[in-house]
Amino acid sequence: MTEVTRATYDQVMFPCYKPADLVLVRGRKCRLYDSEGRSYLDFGGGIAVNSLGNAPKTVRKALKKQSARLVHVSNVFANDSTLKFAMEITKVTGFDRVFFTNSGAEANECALKLARRTAVDLYGEKKDEIISFAHSFHGRTFFTVSVGGQDKYSLGFGPRPGAITHLPFNDIKAFEKQISDRTCAVIFEPVQGEGGVLPVDPKFAKRVRELCDKHHALLIMDEVQTGCARSGTFFAYEQIGIQPDIVSTAKGIAGGYPIGCVLTSNDIAAHFKAGTHGSTFGGNPLGCAVGSAVVAKISKPEFMAKVMEKGKLLREELTRVNDELHVFSAVRGMGLLDGCELIPELRSRLGDIQKAALEAGLIILTAGGTTIRLCPPLIIKKKELKEGVAILHRVLLPFAMEAEALKRAEALKAQEEKAQKAVKAPSAKKPAEKAAAEKKTAEKKAAAPKAAPARRVTQKAAQKPAAAAQAKTAAPVKTEAAKPAPAKKAAVKAPAAAKTAAPAPKTTAAKPKAAPAAASKAPAEAPKAAPAAAAPEKVASAPKPAAPAVKPASEVKPAVLKTPA
Incomplete structure (x- = not known):
């Protein structure tokens, strides 16, 4: 007698199929046996051919x-x-x-x-x-x-x-x-x-x-x-x-x-x-x-009625497995032709699931690249259906765990990507929007009142170019020594200049070292003004000393303004 093995197929047959790594030698009803004596429960039925079982x-x-x-x-x-x-x-x-x-x-x-x-x-x-x-x-x-x-x-x-x-x-x-x-x-x-x-x-x-x-x-x-x-x-x-x-x-x-x-x-x-x-x-x-x-x-009507009944039972058992393992996206079929479509995470493992089932003693088929196809002999008993589903449950368990791990990993990855987008979101502003936001922030800071620092104003400080440059931003106001009333008004308007220039300290006409309000009133004309030493003469000619160029205490933060002793 000629001995054959699975390798014989690769030697003499057209390579049109990829048969499993075994050689079947006999079958009875819903069981098949290989050359090594192993038994398999047949849920494939020769691809819906063996309606009355194997070798009926x-x-x-x-x-x-x-x-x-x-x-x-x-x-x-x-x-x-x-x-x-x-x-x-x-x-x-x-x-x-x-x-x-x-x-x-x-x-x-x-x-x-x-x-x-x-x-x-x-x-x-x-x-x-x-x-x-x-x-x-x-x-x-x-x-x-x-x-x-x-x-x-x-x-x-x-x-x-x-x-x-x-x-x-x-x-x-x-x-x-x-x-x-x-x-x-x-x-x-x-x-x-x-x-x-x-x-x-x-x-x-x-x-x-x-x-x-x-x-x-x-x-x-x-x-x-x-x-x-x-x-x-x-x-x-x-x-x-x-x-x-x-x-x-x-x-x-x-x-x-x-x-x-x-x-x-x-x-x-x-x-x-x-x-x-x-x-x-x-x-x-x-x-x-x-x-x-x-x-x-x-x-015979009674035979077909049993097929219908067993098909319903098979789908119920498969649905019960899925309720626990969550490995199928759908369970569908008609009579004893049923399909279990795998969830996306497991579709690439369809062939591995079929192989694992065979190793566990269950023959199943595949269809469409995504689906487990079941078409057992029409004479299969209900207890054999439950036995086959139990084997399939054990086979699917590790794949279900694998799918769950993949889902968790994907969920974590999605959360991380979302968090990264949230962090990068502010810097994603358009240049124009970013510039507008910065301008608005600067305007708010400029509008906020600032307390004058406690320091003396000297002739040297009055001559600093920075003071002259800052003074340009204030509203220009003319000053005249012969008109004291406008000088009084200037004392009210002065805080606008005080935002950028050094605020004038409290002073009197008798103390020429202090910067009078009239001098602080005319920063726009500073480049053309007389030397700092002449400033006291203008202040002395005024009938009344100008009010200090600061807001009342109720409007600004408290500050100590020192005057010469």
């Missing part, structure tokens, strides 16, 4: 029975197994016709080709636009990957098919603006699985249906992941309240065996003729036998 008895029994009779004959012939399944699936879904494929991508390829062919037959080649939506995923063929709304899957392969328009999902206004008589088809998923488990808004879906009817465009519902009881009804669109023209499905329809199909009406199916479309393996007897056995179980 229903599938094994159907395979064994049919493989002993007829495995493959090609579509050159009809066979009983394929015809039986065709009758069963159309009866369960209410459609008239079915085309079998091997995968979801093939099913969507067929659906899109059928829509284009119908439009060409009825309205001509100019009616060719296909409208799809951002974050959608419709398969990996060149046509379907181009219709899908994720460039990362379609870029790098040269020119893509034309007449494909991508719009924001659930945006009614954008859709109303775009759709026209040129539109031949609109395709969307009831829940965008690969895009992040994003459910369609029922109002949006109904408006799309209305406008498709108005513009004679076909509505294609991609139920590859949501179909076959995954949502709690056989198709998810049943819960929205609309009827599509074409439905594609696959994944869970045969419980793990590769098969898909397209369903539509007699009128639309009639636009395909012999040779228009085909598939070598599509609808092979073995696959259809398995499909019949699986659909017989999952289409």
Whole structure:
């Protein structure tokens, strides 16, 4: 027997995937086992494929029975197994016709080709636009990957098919603006699985249906992941309240065996003729036998009711975890297809969370780069759901602590930045504003009364240039020795000059050494005045001595003015 390890993958397989560092060897119901004997609780379900669990008895029994009779004959012939399944699936879904494929991508390829062919037959080649939506995923063929709304899957392969328009999902206004008589088809998923488990808004879906009817465009519902009881009804669109023209499905329809199909009406199916479309393996007897056995179980009302009930329980348990850890910004889904969108602080750790869960014995999936995707087998028990959520809780705990630390650090950083801005704010004034503020401050200081310092005024001090310069700021007043009355007025006006010049001390006419008020009254004429020695003569000729050039004590701060003894 050939021994293989995880390294074997890197040696012989195309590097299209990055599988986990283990090799699975067997599975039973909701458990998987690797080559080392480790057990894993399966919350991935083979990406919503293993509807009846891993290696279910229903599938094994159907395979064994049919493989002993007829495995493959090609579509050159009809066979009983394929015809039986065709009758069963159309009866369960209410459609008239079915085309079998091997995968979801093939099913969507067929659906899109059928829509284009119908439009060409009825309205001509100019009616060719296909409208799809951002974050959608419709398969990996060149046509379907181009219709899908994720460039990362379609870029790098040269020119893509034309007449494909991508719009924001659930945006009614954008859709109303775009759709026209040129539109031949609109395709969307009831829940965008690969895009992040994003459910369609029922109002949006109904408006799309209305406008498709108005513009004679076909509505294609991609139920590859949501179909076959995954949502709690056989198709998810049943819960929205609309009827599509074409439905594609696959994944869970045969419980793990590769098969898909397209369903539509007699009128639309009639636009395909012999040779228009085909598939070598599509609808092979073995696959259809398995499909019949699986659909017989999952289409029962009681089975789907349990799926709905368990899906509700799963979301409740996930919400309870989030109430404690605060790691999800949203918990959403339909039936047993659920998504937990991580908070911004943890989105870069999505892959690490998936790896940590695997190491803890839980298989989970990711979607949209931000979301944990959970789609366990539809047969999972409630206690297994709680067990899986408990494991996820333990896994998320250290990540929750990490997120909390990041939040605190960001809050502290924001506070520091705010404080720094507050400190820098005064210096951020414009130069003009700053100058105006300084001028206003200077004016206030100049207007405030100042007490005269107690000192003598000498002839030398009177001759100082500074005194003359300061005196220029005072209101000029003429002085005359023959007119004592104006000298008295000058004594009142003098304080204006006293603000900048040395105040005159109290003096009398008999003491020539003191500066008389008349002398202090005429600072503006100081440069032209007689020498300081002549000042006493002018004062002596005055009939009365001038009042001191200071304000009354009630108006200024107390100051001692000395006069000569």
